Amino acid sequence: MNLSENTNIYCYFFISFTWSWIFWFPLVLASAGLFVLENLLFWTLFRVGIFGPFIGAFLLTYLNEGKAGIDKLWKKFWNLKIALIITML
Numbered sequence: 001m002n003l004s005e006n007t008n009i010y011c012y013f014f015i016s017f018t019w020s021w022i023f024w025f026p027l028v029l030a031s032a033g034l035f036v037l038e039n040l041l042f043w044t045l046f047r048v049g050i051f052g053p054f055i056g057a058f059l060l061t062y063l064n065e066g067k068a069g070i071d072k073l074w075k076k077f078w079n080l081k082i083a084l085i086i087t088m089l
Helices: 003-031 039-049 052-088
Strands: none
Touching: 003 039, 003 052
């Protein structure tokens, strides 16, 4: 791995964790009793936070490879999804 790849890994984890915890931190505060979240808001924040790794992967792919890299990543995702569905049958 060269310096660029190391930097990408650190950036990926930073983006993933930051995105997730921006949305999950209010849930932690609510579970500690510091304030009350309504059920719909609680689940909305939780679900949006789940996409941290997805956001990190696509953002870094776009920054490093542009739109062509995003297209390749989408194709890999859909091929993997189809392969998983086929193996489950």
